[in-house]
Amino acid sequence: MRGLTTEVGFVSLNKKGEELCGDRVEIIRHGDTTTLVLADGLGSGVRANILSTLTSKILATMMDSGMPVEECVRTVARTLPISRDKGVAYSTFTVMQVADDGVLTLLQYDNPSVIFLRGGVSLHYPQEELLIDGKKVCKTVFETKPNDIFVAMSDGVPFAGVGIQYNYGWQRDNIIDYLEANYEPELTAKAACALLVDECDRLYGRAPGDDTTVAAIRVRRRQQVKVLIGPPEHPEDDEKAVAALMDGEAKRVACGGTTSNLVARALGKPLIPSIDYFDPEIPPTARIEGIDLVTEGVITIGRVLKLARDYLADSARSDAWERKKDGASRLAKVLFEEATDIAFYVGRAINPAHQNPDLPISIVIKMGLIDELAELLRKMGKRVQVTYF
DSSP, X not given: OTTEEEEEEEEEEOOTTOSSOSEEEEEEEETTEEEEEEEEESSSHHHHHHHHHHHHHHHHHHHHTTOOHHHHHHHHHHHSOOOXXXXXXXXXXXXXXXXXXXXXXXXXXBXXXXXXXXXXXXXXXXXXXXXXXXXXXXXXXXXXXXXXXXXXXXXXTTTTTBTTTBSSOOOHHHHHHHHHHTOOTTOOHHHHHHHHHHHHHHHTTTSOSSOEEEEEEEEEEOOEEEEEESOOSSGXXXXXXXXXXXXXXXXXXXXXXXXXXXXHHHHTOOOEEOOOOSSTTSOOOEEOTTOSEEEOSHHHHHHHHHHHHHHHSTTOOOOGGGGOXXXXXXXXXXXXXXXXXXXXXXXXXXXXXXXXXXXXXXHXXXXXXXXXXXXXXXXXXXXXXXXXX
8 A cells, every 4th residue: 555554453351251262363464465354253262262263364364365255264164163062163253454555355254244434434335245155244345545444343342231231232333323432533443442342341340241352454644753762883873873863754753861962962952851750660751853752761662662562462451651641651652553664773882871780781681672672563563674873
């Protein structure tokens, strides 16, 4: 997709008393093509988990390989083990694939229908019914636009609140109304999922009566973010590092006290520190004209790394950091939600402050933090490059 990309997210709730979720989400990115499969296995617990895992992995792999829909569905039907209780091999599924040209292919079999939001409003979309080995699969193909959001769900979502808040569960119109009422232009795929699952959890009285999963794909414009952390190993490379940070259109971040002074000096702009401690464990931020965010270095990156691990957790629904103003939370928001393409410029100079025996942070540890963070960001679907100076 020229100038566009997709972001994905999913959140699951296990049925009360179950250690394993009977729903499964499988995501494959191949170049600019994204394939997401949400499968809901028969029943709950271990058996349902096996059924949904097999279904999602087979469908995602075959769809990503460009196999015909009919062959994908037949392969799943022939592969699933037979339930002794009901005599059927059963897993419902939803497949959402956005190709590199921006065209969406949507396949739905017995899961609640995908909700399509454009501009915060739910729209109808065309569906073609395919009969494959006795199974009715609904197929949709159409061209997407920036900020389109597609929300898939297991049947634990419409069942939420049965006998508690609603006589017949949370109906589709109620779910659509809720999404529309809480829509924001910058709503991310993950945030949309968390929003819906949190409401389901509330409707279930915090004791889910079924496995509940929401998965979403959002089409969005690309946004580059550049991060400079640490001064170069050789001082003569200082200007080169700052030039790389400032080149092109991007959001720019400077991490570290020495780094910030270097950037301010190279740009001929004052470094204006803040005295506001929004989090006692995270040093305050600063300001430099032309730089979008100025933070402390290693401690801040260490917190962002922890937030990244939490963000990628299957069941993570907490977004408390989004509302915080400390440097780590602000940097996490930029990297996790705003950025699609990230360039880290990492200086290899030894920071004299880190030679303090009470703060034994070596350049190796700093590089390790960046390498791990880069890998976690790639798992979020970001394009990440790391350059050392």
